[in-house]
Amino acid sequence: MQAQRLLRKNSLLALAMSTIITATAGCGGGGGDDGGTTGNGGSGSPSIGANVGETQLKSGVLTGLTGGPTGNFTATITQVINKSSALRELQTESGNIGNLPGLPSGFSARAATRAGDGSGGFDPNASNQENIQAIANLIDDIVEQSTVTRNGNTYVIDPDESRICSSPDVPVSDINQCTNFLSPMTMVVTVNATNGNNVTAATTDFLYGNSVFLQTDFTPTTAYFEIRLDGSKALLAGYNQVADPEDVVDIPAVMQGSVRFAIDAPTQQQGKLTLSIPNTVVLKDTTEGIDMTLAATNNLLSLSANAAAETAELEVGIGALSLLFSDEDDYGNRFPVHLTLDAIRGKIDVNDTQLRITGLTLDSIKLTVDGQTALDMALAPFSALLEADASNLGVVTFNSALNFALDTTNVNNYLDDDPGSAPTDTLKVRASAPAGAVLSEVDDISNTVKLTGQGPLTLSVEENGVSTANLILPTGACANLSSATPTITACPASQ
Numbered sequence: 498m499q500a501q502r503l504l505r506k507n508s509l510l511a512l513a514m515s516t517i518i519t520a521t522a523g524c525g526g527g528g529g530d531d532g533g534t535t536g537n538g539g540s541g542s543p544s545i546g547a548n549v550g551e552t553q554l555k556s557g558v559l560t561g562l563t564g565g566p567t568g569n570f571t572a573t574i575t576q577v578i579n580k581s582s583a584l585r586e587l588q589t590e591s592g593n594i595g596n597l598p599g600l601p602s603g604f605s606a607r608a609a610t611r612a613g614d615g616s617g618g619f620d621p622n623a624s625n626q627e628n629i630q631a632i633a634n635l636i637d638d639i640v641e642q643s644t645v646t647r648n649g650n651t652y653v654i655d656p657d658e659s660r661i662c663s664s665p666d667v668p669v670s671d672i673n674q675c676t677n678f679l680s681p682m683t684m685v686v687t688v689n690a691t692n693g694n695n696v697t698a699a700t701t702d703f704l705y706g707n708s709v710f711l712q713t714d715f716t717p718t719t720a721y722f723e724i725r726l727d728g729s730k731a732l733l734a735g736y737n738q739v740a741d742p743e744d745v746v747d748i749p750a751v752m753q754g755s756v757r758f759a760i761d762a763p764t765q766q767q768g769k770l771t772l773s774i775p776n777t778v779v780l781k782d783t784t785e786g787i788d789m790t791l792a793a794t795n796n797l798l799s800l801s802a803n804a805a806a807e808t809a810e811l812e813v814g815i816g817a818l819s820l821l822f823s824d825e826d827d828y829g830n831r832f833p834v835h836l837t838l839d840a841i842r843g844k845i846d847v848n849d850t851q852l853r854i855t856g857l858t859l860d861s862i863k864l865t866v867d868g869q870t871a872l873d874m875a876l877a878p879f880s881a882l883l884e885a886d887a888s889n890l891g892v893v894t895f896n897s898a899l900n901f902a903l904d905t906t907n908v909n910n911y912l913d914d915d916p917g918s919a920p921t922d923t924l925k926v927r928a929s930a931p932a933g934a935v936l937s938e939v940d941d942i943s944n945t946v947k948l949t950g951q952g953p954l955t956l957s958v959e960e961n962g963v964s965t966a967n968l969i970l971p972t973g974a975c976a977n978l979s980s981a982t983p984t985i986t987a988c989p990a991s992q
Contacts, residue, residue: 654684674739681706681735690716705732721759726752726778747784754778754791769801774816786823786833792816808848815841824866826909832867834911842878852883866908873904890938894950899930925959939989944979947988948972956983 642660646653662675683704690698703711710728714721730752737745754776762768778791796814803809820836843857857879864872880896907913907922930936933951938944948954952972958965966982975988 650688652686652688654686656682656684658682677739678735704728705735708732718763719759719761721757723755723757723775725755726780747782749780749782749787751779751781753780754793766804767802769799771799772797786821788819788821790817790819792818806848808846810844810846812844813841824911827914832909833865834867835865836863838862850884854879854881854883856880866911869906869908870904871906871908871911874902876901886937890941892938893936895930895932895934895936898932899928899934899954901928902926921961923959923961925957927957928955930954939975943977945975945977945986945989947975958982 643654643656646655656679658676658679661679662672664672681704685702685704687700687702688696688698689700690696698714698716700712700714702709703713705728708728708731709725710732712721712723712725714723730748733746733748737748740746754774756778757771757773757775759771759773760768761771773795774791774793774797777793778789780787780789782788794814794816796812797816798814799810799812801810801812815838817840818836818838822834823831824834825831839860841859841862844855845857846853846855857876859874859876862872862874863870877900878897879899879901881899882894882896884892884894886892903924903926905912905924907918907920910918910920913922930953931951934948934954935950936954937947937949939947948970949972952970954968954970956966956968958967968976968983968985970976970985975986976983977986
């Protein structure tokens with residue numbers, strides 16, 4: 498990937514991009530008292546942040562976003578995972594959820610030296626805490642090398658690129674690249690609340706020229722990072738102006754909209770992480786043939802947890818999506834691929850013994866390949882409760898009717914290119930059950946289930962027009978699900 502090649506080829510430029518973006522991600526928390534403000538000192542009546550000096554502003558660049566709400570959210574999720582047997586099993590199967598990968602090496606000898614290891618870079622094998630400390634030291638070093646001016650409660654931080662980019666071990670050409678790239682970059686911090694001399698709430702705009710490419714905000718219990726695509730386009734254009742020809746990145750002709758990551762964590766017992774689309778995202782890349790539109794939504798994806806109640810909740814609210822791109826077959830023939838959906842919605846709540854699905858909806862998901870329908874899928878709003886009975890066997894209660902439909906055609910062997918597959922292969926799946934149906938596992942060895950409550954439950958599967966499964970399970974009957982073709986079977990004697 499181009500980004501990975503950049504990191505390997507020009508560590509100074511990569512360092513400048515990654516650390517300056519992070520450098521003033523938050524301006525809150527601790528810091529000493531330098532006895533006053535800096536820059537022009539503002540004018541007029543006293544304003545929020547009037548007693549905040551340069552030391553407080555610079556020393557709080559990391560604490561506001563990582564030490565407060567972010568730390569609380571991480572602690573909450575960890576506690577819920579540790580207390581929930583179901584989530585612990587998921588964690589075991591999928592790897593250590595809480596263990597982030599180590600950072601790439603080769604960023605900056607200065608950061609490693611300040612961290613005390615003298616290795617010349619971050620250690621991928623070091624603990625997260627050690628790597629985070631190295632980042633904090635590096636950020637502190639960079640922000641110290643900047644000028645700060647104040648006007649009321651607004652501070653402008655202008656990094657000193659000549660000092661940031663200087664290194665005796667780096668070619669002059671790389672230093673010039675780094676300096677030219679960073680020159681248009683500034684950060685504007687608006688102090689929204691203080692406690693004494695310390696900033697407790699602030700909004701930071703990261704600008705490249707006059708374009709905001711990143712905005713961050715924090716309070717003692719909340720934080721968000723918002724990526725602005727139009728400003729990101731300006732940032733990439735600035736990079737391309739100084740990059741070597743082989744490292745120039747492809748910039749979409751149209752980059753619009755924004756993506757926000759928000760954290761709400763009032764205590765170490767409660768936390769919520771939300772991914773949203775504040776403004777409709779539009780990407781058009783004529784070079785790659787990509788055209789994407791994703792509708793604005795307040796909750797694209799959210800994860801919340803309450804450690805005291807030992808509960809967690811996942812909610813999805815994807816709005817209308819249109820994604821058009823091109824692909825090619827084994828012979829180099831290109832063809833268009835178009836994915837559309839009206840919405841994907843739903844919520845999943847989990848505790849130690851239950852998993853509840855509420856309003857899960859797949860609203861008209863379609864995939865066309867070379868102008869032909871390759872996939873058409875829909876799920877009407879569906880709610881269900883999954884739990885275990887006294888024998889630890891699974892029970893699914895249908896709180897709403899189940900209506901699921903899937904149709905596929907293997908156009909251009911796009912869905913399945915295994916030997917033996919053909920572009921004419923088709924699959925048709927239908928599943929339904931009324932509200933009030935209860936499907937209980939009665940034998941986990943033979944994978945036998947029993948339907949009680951309302952019925953029937955139906956499942957039909959057709960492959961290339963030939964029926965391969967046709968189950969109509971009435972109330973009181975049992976079915977064996979151990980094969981690809983479920984069949985009605987005698988219920989165990991105990992049932």
